[in-house]
Amino acid sequence: MTAALPPWLQRQLQALLAQRGHALLLDGAAGLGQFPLALALATAWLCEQPEQGHACGDCPSCRAVQARTHPDLCVLLPDALALELGWPLDPWTQERLERKEIKPSRQIRVEATRAALAFAQTTSARGRAKVVLIHPAERLNAESANALLKTLEEPPAAVRFVLASEAAHALLPTLRSRCQRHVLAWPGEEEGRAWLAQAAADEGLNLDEATLAACWRLAAGRVDEALAWARLGLDAAQWRQLPQRLAAGDWGGTLEWPLPRQLELLQLLCHDALAHAFGAPTRYFDASTLPAAAAPARLAALWQALQQARRSIEHPYQAALWSAAWAERVRAAFAGPALHSQSSS
Ligand SMILES: [Zn+2]
Known part of the structure; x- marks a missing residue:
């Protein structure tokens, strides 16, 4: 999974894996790759045969992350985003969505946050660590943020939090100050455009140089955004x-x-x-x-x-x-x- 990270995220992963601390905040403009970076970190922390700190990609733990069923990883997303990305929802939300009692929320629900915090209090199933990944953290509503704050004040041992954010200024200052902050680096133009061309080709988009250049320009250097423009199929x-x-x-x-x-x-x-x-x-x-x-x-x-x-x-x-x-x-x-x-x- 980490092998697919673009080179500029790979460099950041390398630096972040050397850090200690129980809560990390990945902060940057939307489309810079905070979610894949957060997931790569979580995978590496949970890997059972890490290679120089990096996830091996092949152990039972790495495979469980890939299958989105790792018992020690809790990925906390707004319902709508979880459905879009294919991540499982917490049981409370899942049941009510199935019964059509609620609509997918664009905020992170307090019920899901409570479930994540309860998860953090239990012991590790696979004995390595437990990870709570929250994305985008600014979608935590006030109640959720307050609940999380209490846990971050006295974090359970062996639990690591990684908060990805596209608008860290919108987080509670007290929440921000309890995390080690990492500002997402922007890709260089050459590597960014090379990645875009490859990613577009991998998705079967047959785009010429001029089209890719137009998408790159619209995204102002944010690669995920550039790919999103490219997917619209205009030349x-x-x-x-x-x-x-x-x-x-x-x-x-x-x-x-x-x-x-x-x-x-x-x-x-x-x-x-x-x-x-x-x-x-x-x-x-x-x-x-x-x-x-x-x-x-x-x-x-x-x-x-x-x-x-x-x-x-x-x-x-x-x-x-x-x-x-x-x-x-x-x-x-x-x-x-x-x-x-x-x-x-
Ligand atoms: Zn592994």
Whole structure:
């Protein structure tokens, strides 16, 4: 499992395996690989035949981690993410989801947190260690975070916690201060792009250099993000057309993308349109592909609305209606003269 880690995560794993301490916080922008790194650490800590501290990948413990059935590993995820990644849920949640009494949560449930903390209090089944992996830690609600805090204050022996986070500033400061913090390193461009090309090929995506470059640019160096863009299946020419199409209200196949992806794309577009309007360099798209300059005030308002939407996107909504409403908002923001403020509409 660890062999598949990209080289920059492999280097970080090496450094982290040399550290002691019972709680580690892996902190960095989304898409830098905190979850695979956390899992690689857990696998190495639990491995029964470690090779210079690294997981062997072949012992009963390593195999149990791969099968997601290790009795000494508790992976605490929001329900929705666990279902997406294929990790088992805690029995409380599993039962209620099966009976359709609850919906998959995007937060880490307090019931699941309590189950993880109870797990931490029991003795190791395979006699090496016990690991609680929490991802993303900022999705612990206040009740969960408080419960965890108490355990981190007096950690049971032989239990190690690894918290992966994409927004560590959102964690309780007291929780942060009880962990050793590791800031995720960014890949170098060359190794990052090489990894992206390989990962895309491994998934059967047949993408040319220009398309991979477009995805890399959209992700601003976050490899998981770049791969997520690549999976959408657009080619370089389609990526180039997208800003103007969206600005014209023509969403085409974009409507079928997951809503968070649509929202992310709009944010990148809005970011670059604003930068362009102020004469600053663009970051995600080629300036030549952007729609004609729109009024900065309207773009700024759109930006604010998108930020707001990002916070509420966890709530249930009607996907088609959502997209249609945003298509119109975006079109309106880019429509009309750039230098006048909107008098009426
Ligand atoms: Zn092993």
